[in-house]
Amino acid sequence: MNNYFSSDFTIGILGGGQLGKMLLYETRKYDIRTHVLDPNPQAPCKISCNKFTEGSLMDYDTVYNFGKQVDVLTFEIEAVNVEALEALEKEGKTVYPSAQTLRKIQNKGVQKEFYESNGIPTAQFKRYETKQLLTEAIVRKEHSFPFVWKSCEGGYDGKGVSVIRDDEDLIPLPEVSCIAEEMIPFKNELAVIVVRNPKGDVKTYPVVEMEFHPEANQVEYVICPARIEKTIADKARTVAKKVSESFEHVGILAVELFQTHNDEILVNEVAPRPHNSGHFSIEGSFTNQFEQHLRAILNLTLGSTKSKVGSVMVNLVGEEGYTGQVYYENIENIMSLNGVTPHIYGKRETRPFRKMGHVTIIDEDINEARRVAEKVKQKIKVISK
Amino acid sequence: MNNYFSSDFTIGILGGGQLGKMLLYETRKYDIRTHVLDPNPQAPCKISCNKFTEGSLMDYDTVYNFGKQVDVLTFEIEAVNVEALEALEKEGKTVYPSAQTLRKIQNKGVQKEFYESNGIPTAQFKRYETKQLLTEAIVRKEHSFPFVWKSCEGGYDGKGVSVIRDDEDLIPLPEVSCIAEEMIPFKNELAVIVVRNPKGDVKTYPVVEMEFHPEANQVEYVICPARIEKTIADKARTVAKKVSESFEHVGILAVELFQTHNDEILVNEVAPRPHNSGHFSIEGSFTNQFEQHLRAILNLTLGSTKSKVGSVMVNLVGEEGYTGQVYYENIENIMSLNGVTPHIYGKRETRPFRKMGHVTIIDEDINEARRVAEKVKQKIKVISK
Structure with a gap:
């Protein structure tokens, strides 16, 4: 067994955005060394990693040379040079999720054909x-x-x-x-976060539900647990588990699903990394998705996926009509509501619809969390002054 | 209201140890800028802060000049130059906890006399x-x-x-x-984490209990909630609240208490900062003590102090007989137990009794958490190889 903790063992992370930043909380908690590669010199991961390299994630040489310096390589964004990952794997480097898994997901045509040939229900x-x-x-x-x-x-x-x-x-x-x-006229849009380690242990989180704005047709709330029947939830978790196993995926896999009007469960698409639909787990779960990803790629025992409390997640995106130095209007206000935690990703500049952060609202009673979430949504605005 | 989030507003932290490191998770979560001062160039806070200054915490000029550069100054250790804090306050700098509060706590004689003159029960x-x-x-x-x-x-x-x-x-x-x-022949040693903001809002966390090893007379487990009667818990919280208010303390205050054989509650001593006895809150509470400290010193609304689940905390200290590059024996082993999260502080070198980390064990059932904690305690060893 490797000695990961307070040692020279190093994880490389391709991508330095908010997902990487939240992953770094966990590497810090375990005192595991990290190197991060990102093209943006102001990337949210710039601090908290042990070494930051500015460079392209799509450039073969950049990714290859970065990967050579670390012990385990992972990514927080799918748009990376997969040929470089393959070359590194051939030389014996550990890459999780593997290049082969990523190849099956990166291209949506290949991904859909994979579902078809593996008997995974999809549109x-x-x-x-x-x-x-x-x-x-x-x-x-x-x-x-x-x-x-x-x-x-x-x-x-x-x-x-x-x-x-x-x-x-x-x-x-x-x-x-x-x-x-x-086009699937679905009853609910659901997601299941799955985690799998190289030993093949696999666990699913409770199903989350995307609640849409009745007019704007945009996801407003990600709710855990989904307000659906247990039989449907069980079916969704079973499908999601099968997806992870079929891909031989290692790490966190987010599986987005449709619940049709006939209560069929269809896979919409997947993300082979920690995902927006799993952010609830930071406050809501026994083991959050970022710690879980680390446990998986290091081939440690997976943590419990149980919930401590109910959670609702609201994204903070830049308001239309504002570009420039960000200002989180009413953030102090929402922090005075029960069970509210804002997460600010650390981007100085807001732009319309840019993902700037998210807010988690927790409560023992999911309906109360949902009520508070509505107040959060109404109050906070991501603008510039 | 100041704009703290993704702005140039900067918190200065005196001390760069594990408490500072855990505080930095929260400043990162809110994207608040930080400067840290510590004499140790390998301090756990070295990364994750925006700026690190190596220097003495007891040197007037060093602390004064450091304080001049930040907007709010706080500390994670009491042994700092309090004259420098006073000078900074005179110039209008915000220092929390205040120099005046720290003066009343730094010297144990003064602290005890303060309890006496404020009608706070103490030995x-x-x-x-x-x-x-x-x-x-x-x-x-x-x-x-x-x-x-x-x-x-x-x-x-x-x-x-x-x-x-x-x-x-x-x-x-x-x-x-x-x-x-x-010498107080106590029935229980208890602690209450109190948080207070400059507005005077004050909240207490549930009482925690220190469980001692029957022979070694060392604290083995910090248990939340304490397994005591509600009337005693209420009394302890009332005393702790009074202590915070009497000191006009701002931030997290850890109040250590004795429950005597007559069920009197006596204050043993306090720490005017996040504290070991509050680490359970990271996994166990709606708002952890570090986020709560930030909310307090920024005069934001305090978060809920409720527990999500029961928690037991075990310290990881260097084994006797080992000095050198640290090795956490059986850490993978304890991570396979339910609800177990190790926190590794990031000190490369172990020494006998050095605080190297802690482990939190959570469960809906506190007795189950306590049973798992015993296994954790038996398995993990902080050694060098």
Whole structure:
């Protein structure tokens, strides 16, 4: 067994954003050395890691040379040079999640085909190598409107996804490979955080529910536990576990799911890393997703995924119409509400819709947490002055 | 209201040890800038703060010049130059806890007299300016053996405290001012973490209990909540609150108490900062003591002091007979037990009895947490190889 604690053993993290920053709380707690690579010299991870390297996550040489210096390599963002990870693995470097797993997830076409060939329930889809091929298929009436268009590569945080309702909607789509997916009229959008270590131990967290704004169609609250029947929750956890095992994933995997009107559970997509939908676990769970990720990639025993209390998570995103030095209006105000903890990611500059932080609201009674969350949502504004 | 979050507002922390390190998790969570002063260039706070200054905490100029650069000054250790704090306050700098409060606590003789004049229950004592005066009092039979000797200045972590049972025990005592205190045959040793902000809002955490090893007479477990009657717990919290208010303390105050055989509550001593007896709150409480300290010194609304679950804390101290590069034997082993979180402070070198970390064990059922804690205690060893 390696000696990870207060030793020279070093974890490399590709990406220095808020997920990396929250992972660093845990490496600090265990006094495990870290190196972080990020292109942004003002990355939230700049402090708290033992060494920070400024550089591109997509550049082969940069990632390869960074990886050579560490004992275990992980990432907090999928958009990294996977060829470099493969080369490092060939030389015996430990990379978790593995390059092979990441390859199956990075490209959404490959990801969807993987579900199909592994018997994992997912919405029907077709894959098109070019926009031209998609357009031809529509002309041939192989797709009826509406459908969901997803770029195969590079999409995240809602980018690279569009609902296509008619011919007009096709026009702005970029010339990239894509999938066209059946639009699922779901009852609930759910997510399950799964953790798996190299030994193959696997655990799931309680199901979380995304509650949408009734008009804006945007996720407003991530609620743990989801307010659904136990049979549905069990089914969702079983599917999520199967996804992690099929990918032979190591670390935290966030599995986003649809609960259809027939109570089917379909996999929407996955993120092979700690995820927004698992932030509730920092205050809510026996073991938070970042500590759990560390335990997994170091092949330690996984921690309990039980909840201590109910939790609701609200994202703090930049208000429309404000760009510049950030100001968190009414933050002192929401901190005076029961069970409220803001997490500020450490980005100096706000921009419309930029993820600037999140707020967790906990309570023994999930309905009370939900009520407080509404007040939080109404009060706090991420603006600039 | 100041803008603390993602701004240039800076907190200065005197002391860069494990308490400072755990405080930095919270400043990072809120993205509040920090400067840390510590004489040790390998201090656990060296990373995670925005600026680290190596220098003496007892040197007037060093502390004064450090304080000039920050917006609010606090400390994680009492042994700091209080004259420098006074000078900074005179110039309008915010220092919490205040120099005046620290003055009343730093010297144990002054502290005891403060309890007496404020009607706070405490063991009877006499104060002696020199060892000679103490010895003379004993010759005159003004003290019967046994009694507790405490150095007025500089004692912490059990240093500067001795039980004096006969004339022999007097010989090794240093030539310093001291108090001689009635020895209390207590039923329980308890502690209450109190938090108070400048507005005067004050909250107490549930009472914790120190469970001693039956033979070694050393604290083995800090248990929250204490396994005592509610009336006693309420009395302890009331006394602790009064102590904080009497000192006009701002921030976290740890109040150590004796529960006598007659169920009296006596104040033993206090620490005007986050404290070992409050570490349970990181996993166990709605608001941990470090976040609570920040909220207090920034004059924000205090967080809830309720517990999410029961918790037991075990200290990790260097084993006797080992000095050198630390090795945490069986740490992977204890991490496989339910609800166990080790905290490794980040000191490379172990020494006998050096505080190297702590372990928190949580469970809905405090008795189960206590059982797991025993296994933790038996397994983990802080050694060098």
